[in-house]
Amino acid sequence: MAQTSTATVSRVLSNKPGVTEEKRQRILQIAQRVGYSPNRIAKNLSLKKSHVFGFIAADIRNMAYVEFFHRIQALAREIGYQVHIADSEQDVEKERVNIGLMREHRAEGLIVFPVHDWHTGSDLDHFLQLKLQRFPFVLVGRAEGYGFDSVVSEEIPTAMELTRHLLGLGHRRIGFLGAEDDNRCIAERVEGTRRALSEAGLELRPSDTIALRDEWKDEFKELLSRRERPTAFVCVNDVWAMMAYRPIRELNLSIPGDISLVSFGNNLWSEHLIPALTTSVERSREIAETAMAILLRRLEDPTVPPMQESVGQDIRLRESTAPPPGNVSPARAGGKRVARSG
Amino acid sequence: MAQTSTATVSRVLSNKPGVTEEKRQRILQIAQRVGYSPNRIAKNLSLKKSHVFGFIAADIRNMAYVEFFHRIQALAREIGYQVHIADSEQDVEKERVNIGLMREHRAEGLIVFPVHDWHTGSDLDHFLQLKLQRFPFVLVGRAEGYGFDSVVSEEIPTAMELTRHLLGLGHRRIGFLGAEDDNRCIAERVEGTRRALSEAGLELRPSDTIALRDEWKDEFKELLSRRERPTAFVCVNDVWAMMAYRPIRELNLSIPGDISLVSFGNNLWSEHLIPALTTSVERSREIAETAMAILLRRLEDPTVPPMQESVGQDIRLRESTAPPPGNVSPARAGGKRVARSG
DNA sequence: GAGCAGACCGCAAGCGCTTACAGACGCGCA
DNA sequence: TGCGCGTCTGTAAGCGCTTGCGGTCTGCTC
Incomplete structure (x- = not known):
């Protein structure tokens, strides 16, 4: 309190009307000089907000x-x-x-x-x-x-769209990487994949579905080694997708030459992977x-x-998807994918 | 206020001594029943904390x-x-x-x-x-x-350690990716690299240093295309390292066969890159x-x-580093690196 | 010059809590 | 019975702000 009541001070510091310009200036100056910092706690208490x-x-x-x-x-x-x-x-x-x-x-x-x-x-x-x-x-x-x-x-529409993209490229057997039952979001991603497949008269086979488990990598490699196997996978998120790159490489398969990969949830690095990952991105x-x-x-x-x-x-179309081997998509005539986006 | 003063209530709710067990219980019960939630704002104001x-x-x-x-x-x-x-x-x-x-x-x-x-x-x-x-x-x-x-x-010791690792593998010309002057942290990374090199009687050439700029990618490719060029790079962070993978690949060079890469600041994905990136990790x-x-x-x-x-x-030693081409490191006899870590 | 509106300003209550202080009470002891 | 003491409890004064209300002062109108 410099030369006036607390009420007036309060009024100027809260920009309330009804204070002479002169007083207002004086108060502001003093506040400035002494480095006054209003106490929010008290203010909030008083305002009941x-x-x-x-x-x-x-x-x-x-x-x-x-x-x-x-x-x-x-x-x-x-x-x-x-x-x-x-x-x-x-x-x-x-x-x-x-x-x-x-x-x-x-x-x-x-x-x-x-x-x-x-x-x-x-x-x-x-x-x-x-x-x-x-x-x-x-x-x-x-x-x-x-x-x-x-x-x-x-989730469901996105999963469907990703899956349709693969279907459009000519894939007929599509698997899912990273399924989980007790998580709604993930379950929906599986569900969307399933729906898009069934729209096309296909199904998501349980055996083509790899769940979150310690031994997933072995299961996955085993699946990839079969004569009859998926030519594309929908991955539950891009960490899974990224993890999938390695076993695929280890089996001397190529992405997207042999296996196409799409995934959910674009993280800023997925475009820097080689090949860059086709993903959805949450807004x-x-x-x-x-x-x-x-x-x-x-x-x-x-x-x-x-x-x-x-x-x-x-959906960000990038390099990890292409027509399945031995197949030429109706839309494109083989060769290297060039789609790019950030 | 149920049957007692606010002071007593305050005492029990703040676990202060000096209240009969019976009253204490009664107050707690009432508080429970009416779903009383103390007002932190008032409490803080009062406590001046x-x-x-x-x-x-x-x-x-x-x-x-x-x-x-x-x-x-x-x-x-x-x-x-x-x-x-x-x-x-x-x-x-x-x-x-x-x-x-x-x-x-x-x-x-x-x-x-x-x-x-x-x-x-x-x-x-x-x-x-x-x-x-x-x-x-x-x-x-x-x-x-x-x-x-x-x-x-x-930063400096870490940069030195990363650089020494490369030197130990036999690299004699080492570049730096992502230099910046007006950022202390980055400048220190450059400095550490420089010091480790000069310890070995070598130097960090300005021409081997790529700075943050729009055209960095062209510069980098140009540098890689020279007959005399670095066989390894220290990258200022792993986003840079990741970005470097592509131009290297585009020039048909391999990591780590032709170019070794190390970088700072492990992000959880750097181990999933192919090849997995050798990085430092902040604690x-x-x-x-x-x-x-x-x-x-x-x-x-x-x-x-x-x-x-x-x-x-x-330091996490992973797959992105190996002896330079045409050279066998004193420590190891060629072949594929197997170091792995999380 | 009295009356009045309006602009300013200060008083004081109140936000929901804590706590110093003092009163009430029960106890043991002389 | 009277006193001192320790324990429990209530009263009330804050914490630093806002704000309704009433008082003062200015300037205007009639």
Whole structure:
């Protein structure tokens, strides 16, 4: 307090009207001089608003989040919000306490990548409770059947599109790398592959499906060594695809000469692989923006019905796909693929 | 307030002694029943402690942070702290406002990856000011000459070790990929390479040094096409290394047959490349732990002299290095490299 | 010159918690 | 019975801000 009341100071520092220009300047100057920094904690307490959103990640180390988080963060900042981040480390229990913590910090809304996608038993109690209490939150990455606000990436259509690309090149036997049952997202990728195949009167054979397991590499090599084997694989993500390069090479098979590979979830390196990998790419930025939009909408009107959005993925055609050996695709006449994209 | 004063309630909810067991139980039960969630904001205000550390990243999208951040976060949580994260987006001005915001939120300490490593002009004013005000903060990733608390990754020794590995294989002309002058970390990598070479009586020729520029790829190919050319390159990071694979391949040269490649900063995919890349790997976890330790130390005793730690990097020998063509290394008798590691 | 609107400004209450302090109570002892 | 002491509990004053309300002052109108 320099020469005036705290009320006046408060008014100038919050840009409220009703203060003489002269006083305003004087106060600002003093504030500047003494290096005054307003106490947000007190401000928030007083305003009964925290200006905080919570972001709860199932596993923060999954880089897939970085772009997403970056965008959320930027959007939040634009409207003067901070985002608190918490890591569930793939543990439902931690997820639960994270939610509790966020509430203690009076986060005004939550954006969460849940640990589980197929909720069994009590795994979703905490979300149901949130919903019950009208606490604004949006689930991302995993669709839900409980009327939660959510945004997901379209897995089935993407899988179908990738598979159709292979079918279009002339492949007739297509396998799947990295299947898992208890993960909805992955299950959907398998499902999409299956559907596209069955559209073409083909099927995804169980024996052509390699699941996540320690011995996958041996199984895979064994599969590749058979006389009758797939000429292309859909990989569940590009880490799997990348891992597949080596056994294929070790069997003296070539990509895409003998085996074509497509995968999900473009990471920035997949274009640098040799051959560059054909992948889908999640529109993280758009997902983030959608999630934020939903949250804000919910905030301004808690009564709107559940919002469930899905955003598509883009396909990047690169070098890892070509017609199967001994076959010339209807579309192209052999030779080296030149498609490129970033 | 159920049947007692707020003071008593406060005491039980903060696990303070001096409350009859009976009352304690009753209060806990009521709290449970009404789903009471303490207001951290008020608590912090009252305690005059925020229980918050700030983490300011130069560019959050740089995945190199994920492991680091994860660890910081975990450590902070263990002692009941939250960490607020801010993104400077490679912009000093944003860095400045981020610091301001953190102070408004009364963060008790800051961990920052500064935007610039070689501070010029006013780029470090804000840090000097922090130091002046005894505000606890630690700079990471970039060494400083101003007596700031800091922890860095050892670049020069690592570069020397990588280069010595190449020298040990018999390489006599070694180039550098991705040089940059105005970045300390990169400059140190160049410097380390240079030193190791001069130890061996060799030099790093300017013409063998490819800098970050749009035309780097053409320059690189031109260099590779000369009769006299390097037989190995040190790459400034593994994205560069990965990008180098292609032009080398396009010239029908092989890795490591014709050209050996080593690089810095192992990302999880570099082992999946074909051939797998020999790289160094930052001990992110250790860096995080060191940074946190320094911060805590400073917190408990603001007067200790500046702490500057450096943590080493590990070298992962993989497949991208071999003796130069027409040469048999003293250590090994040709053939295929089998070194492997994760 | 009295009355009044409007612009400024300060008082003080209040945000939800903590905690120093003092009161109430039970106990043992002289 | 009276006193001192230790234990438990409530009162109230803050923490640093916002803001409704009422007071003061200026300048205008009639």
